[in-house]
Amino acid sequence: MASVQSFCSCNQSCIRIRRTCVRRDRIGSTRCSIKCPSGEVSNLDGEECGKRRLRMLIAGGGIGGLVLALAAKHRGYEVKVLEKDLSAVRGEGRHRGPIQLLSSALAVLKAIDENVGNQIMEAGCVTGNRTNGLADGLTGEWFTKFDLLTPASKKGLPVTLVICRMALQDILVNAVGSDILRNKSKVVDFTQEPGKVRVVLENGQHYYGDILIGADGIWSEVRSKLFGKQEAKYSGYTCYSGLTNYVPPYIDTIGYRVFLGLNQYFVASDVGHGKMQWYAFHGEPPSSTNILDNKKKRLMDLFGNWCNEVITLISETPEHMILQRDIYDRDIIDTWGIGRVTLLGDAAHPMQPNLGQGGCSAIEDCYQLILELDKVSKHGFDDRKQDEVISALRRYEKKRVSRVKILHAASRMASKMLANYQPYIDFPLSVCSQNLPIKHPGIHVVRALLHFTFPHFITWMIEGHG
Numbered sequence: 001m002a003s004v005q006s007f008c009s010c011n012q013s014c015i016r017i018r019r020t021c022v023r024r025d026r027i028g029s030t031r032c033s034i035k036c037p038s039g040e041v042s043n044l045d046g047e048e049c050g051k052r053r054l055r056m057l058i059a060g061g062g063i064g065g066l067v068l069a070l071a072a073k074h075r076g077y078e079v080k081v082l083e084k085d086l087s088a089v090r091g092e093g094r095h096r097g098p099i100q101l102l103s104s105a106l107a108v109l110k111a112i113d114e115n116v117g118n119q120i121m122e123a124g125c126v127t128g129n130r131t132n133g134l135a136d137g138l139t140g141e142w143f144t145k146f147d148l149l150t151p152a153s154k155k156g157l158p159v160t161l162v163i164c165r166m167a168l169q170d171i172l173v174n175a176v177g178s179d180i181l182r183n184k185s186k187v188v189d190f191t192q193e194p195g196k197v198r199v200v201l202e203n204g205q206h207y208y209g210d211i212l213i214g215a216d217g218i219w220s221e222v223r224s225k226l227f228g229k230q231e232a233k234y235s236g237y238t239c240y241s242g243l244t245n246y247v248p249p250y251i252d253t254i255g256y257r258v259f260l261g262l263n264q265y266f267v268a269s270d271v272g273h274g275k276m277q278w279y280a281f282h283g284e285p286p287s288s289t290n291i292l293d294n295k296k297k298r299l300m301d302l303f304g305n306w307c308n309e310v311i312t313l314i315s316e317t318p319e320h321m322i323l324q325r326d327i328y329d330r331d332i333i334d335t336w337g338i339g340r341v342t343l344l345g346d347a348a349h350p351m352q353p354n355l356g357q358g359g360c361s362a363i364e365d366c367y368q369l370i371l372e373l374d375k376v377s378k379h380g381f382d383d384r385k386q387d388e389v390i391s392a393l394r395r396y397e398k399k400r401v402s403r404v405k406i407l408h409a410a411s412r413m414a415s416k417m418l419a420n421y422q423p424y425i426d427f428p429l430s431v432c433s434q435n436l437p438i439k440h441p442g443i444h445v446v447r448a449l450l451h452f453t454f455p456h457f458i459t460w461m462i463e464g465h466g
């Protein structure tokens with residue numbers, strides 16, 4: 001017989017109650033009964049007396065929140081995901097279109113849950129086994145190509161793919177389960193109290209946990225409460241995205257291509273199922289094009305003199321399948337948390353989508369966070385470990401921040417460089433009457449530089465976080 005201190009799992013004001021464990025007649029197993037004022041009894045099965053499960057609250061059920069919940073569930077934590085609106089997640093998914101998951105993120109997903117990893121591989125469209133790279137927007141000529149396959153194969157990692165965001169959400173939501181995921185639960189506040197964190201929802205409900213993870217995206221409420229409200233930074237670009245039922249003739253050889261131009265770029269990717277996804281970025285002040293109709297005409301004005309591959313994709317896309325949003329990020333911060341609260345994914349480090357690394361980084365965050373928490377609570381948790389769990393959160397932040405900083409800076413640099421992209425010499429019409437593009441000598445230097453450095457950078461991204 002031993003004594004245990006724990007919390008009940010009801011969602012009202014939980015009060016610590018000292019109870020006595022009753023040893024059951026099962027070998028190696030104990031059962032602790034805990035009563036709370038509401039009358040709820042929670043039983044901790046299979047844990048040693050004095051130990052209980054780590055209680056993790058997650059604000060936000062996007063990619064990061066769901067992957068973390070899945071990993072925490074497998075560790076036996078008592079986890080709750082508080083999501084403000086699951087249908088909005090799907091709506092947003094529609095707006096944002098498919099997502100590319102690099103080998104690094106896929107490997108993490110498989111490590112967290114082999115079955116989920118396999119479902120994602122099956123639902124996705126592998127692009128990493130084809131040619132991918134940067135091309136000139138006007139001529140379509142390759143600028144540099146990336147090899148996503150060799151570094152993945154060398155490390156025995158899954159090959160980069162693209163998956164519909166709604167399919168990804170479905171797989172993760174099903175694996176996490178409805179007992180863990182609370183929909184219509186908008187987090188509006190939290191307070192840190194001795195030995196626990198109290199999270200308040202918009203509807204007045206509150207939850208207690210040992211730790212709170214803010215995975216509530218770029219407009220994170222948790223981040224604002226931690227560090228004060230700060231304006232997001234406009235990237236300088238608005239983004240049109242389109243999904244079209246069109247299979248181009250190069251489908252078997254090219255996975256995705258980024259077409260470059262001065263102050264604008266166009267990303268085209270095979271997303272499987274006979275569809276192509278594209279993103280057209282254009283540098284302009286925020287909210288300057290609030291066009292509801294005729295986005296296609298606007299795009300033709302912007303990209304009409306580009307190569308055939310670009311023009312065809314725009315023409316093949318029905319007007320209602322074109323959406324527009326301004327792109328924001330935030331300055332990187334070195335510390336993501338205070339006390340028993342930390343941030344993850346876009347809440348911690350929102351970045352521009354140029355490298356397709358925001359979602360992948362959120363997934364990598366989950367892995368590191370779970371590794372650090374494992375050191376504290378692998379064999380159960382108890383109240384003497386409260387300081388250790390706080391240190392684990394700080395270690396997680398410290399271990400993730402340098403990699404994320406590089407990705408964040410590279411994403412910003414990529415769009416800034418395009419503001420000066422000038423591959424051709426600008427002759428007055430009288431000198432070059434046929435308007436033939438003549439290459440700027442500097443472009444050869446840039447190309448050689450990219451050719452040398454980019455494969456290393458891609459390999460570093462693919463190999464993932466440690």
Ligand SMILES: Cc1cc2nc3c(=O)[nH]c(=O)nc-3n(C[C@H](O)[C@H](O)[C@H](O)COP(=O)(O)OP(=O)(O)OC[C@H]3O[C@@H](n4cnc5c(N)ncnc54)[C@H](O)[C@@H]3O)c2cc1C
Nearest residue numbers: 060062063064084100186187216217345346356358359360
């Ligand atoms: C055009 C574009 C293309 C992109 N392409 C890629 C790509 O190819 N690959 C890639 O890796 N990344 C890509 N990204 C980035 C990627 O979408 C994000 O980095 C990723 O979605 C971040 O995941 P997250 O879980 O941190 O946040 P989110 O996906 O934003 O999820 C946050 C969740 O929190 C919920 N929430 C918000 N506030 C609250 C609250 N107060 N209470 C409760 N819940 C709340 C939201 O409803 C949402 O479900 C792209 C981004 C854009 C804009």
